[in-house]
Each structure stands twice: as C-alpha cells, then as structure tokens.
Amino acid sequence: MGSEKPRKKGKVKWFNASKGYGFITPDPDGNSMGVEEIFAHQTAIQMDGFKTLDEGAPVTFVVEQGPKGLQATDIRPDTDAA
Template structure:
C-alpha cells in the first residue's frame, strides 16, 4: 500500500485526485474505490493509503483507505 494526501474531491461528481507521497503525478480517485460503509467521500489534505492501477486515461487510486484523525469512524455508541 502507498500513502499520500487528497488533492481535491468533488462530492457532487464523485471523484477527485490524490497526490502520492514522493510522486509528482496526480492519481484519479473515484468514490467507488473508497473502502468503508456509508457515504464515501474524501476531504482535501486528508491522508490516505491506496494501491495504484493503470487505467485507460492514466493512473487510478484503488482500495482507498482514509487514515488518521480525519478518517470517519462508524460506531454503535450514541
């Protein structure tokens, strides 16, 4: 797994871009590649881990997992 930060993500369109640590090329990030239950979204600057897949129009981030304090946690406490 690689790590990086979300460059930007548009909730209405369901996609954005991630900048991998140590790389210059942006990686396409689609909401369907975000791991977890519930509403799948990312925020600019949010740290993430992911894998890279070569798509027809460039590199895609897949198996995206939000990291750190910005990660949304689902609990049954209420």
C-alpha cells in the same frame, strides 16, 4: 505469497462528492512513480457510509493503470498518519 500490490500513501488534493471523483497527491517518499496526482473515483473508496474524501486528508491506496492513466484503487483513510 500472492500478487498483492504495494500500498501507497498520499493526501487528497481535492474531491468533488457530487461528481464522484477527485485526485490524490502521492507522498514524495512513497514511490509515486513520477506523477503529481492520481485519479480517485468514489467507487474505489473503502469506508462505511457516504463515500467521500476531505481535502488534505491522509489516505493509503493501490495504484493501477486505468483507461485514461494511473488511478487509485482500494482507497482507505490513513489512520497511522494522525
């Protein structure tokens, strides 16, 4: 089956496009691992065009341990949340 990591759901807390990063608030029912926010970098956003996130937008992502704590990778718009 492989070692694919489970996808989490959450909402964008804030994202600063000029700085290229922000934070995601994981959904409380989505096994948030006890954290209130997860770091999100522009390079982890999977979308066409300019990679940015709108505040409050629903997203799905994978959580990995980064050099300074947990970070979101493979960030995608949550099209099922609409």
